[in-house]
Amino acid sequence: MKIQCNGSMLEWEPTRLIIAGYTGKDQKVVQQHIDELKELGIPAPPRVPMIYDLSPQLMQVTDAITVVQNHSSGEAEAVLLDINGEWYVGLGSDHTDRVLEASSIQKSKQVCLKPISQQVWPLDAIRAYWDEIEMESWIIDSGVQHLYQRGTLGSFLDPDELFRILRERDYVSEGMAVFCGTLPLHSGTFQFGETFLATLRDPRTGSTIQLTYHIKQLKDAEEV
Structure with a gap:
């Protein structure tokens, strides 16, 4: 996998993929998200934050993924x-099968590729003001772009606290990747479409990281 940082290209193959869920600093907001998901048929987690251990091969720098039916979405x-x-x-985008999620959150994440940006920043460059970094996402459905998520990384545990939890639960490995948690949905409900877009923006420098990928449906063998 080729990763770009400050004009240099880094060669990297991840050895472990961790998806951290329910990582919000504000526990009232976390509970609100859990309640929101329960309304959508997703069971409450047994503990927070949740740590999902997935196959590292799912993570790819790509501009398209394939799915069987239009009931998966990105975050x-x-x-x-x-x-x-x-x-x-x-x-990155934790693309997830929303039908399977109702019965097994980990399986619903394992069956979908996880697109990531090719561009990265050194963590130390933004560590002191991690909370200020802005994140947004959009869904394009039938050619119309809809705001999907908007907020800052200040909504989540900072990296050092997340690393502490991962060490405490024995999830740390060299060469790992950690998805840090997602923002509430702007509309309060999942949206499905043909394209997912997202940005990270550093408000101090104006630098941005962008992620765009298309969701292509495979022909469903069970459809008559």
């Missing part, structure tokens, strides 16, 4: 990458 997340012993931050 913008900051992604921490351990590349050659140094930590970087990029942008």
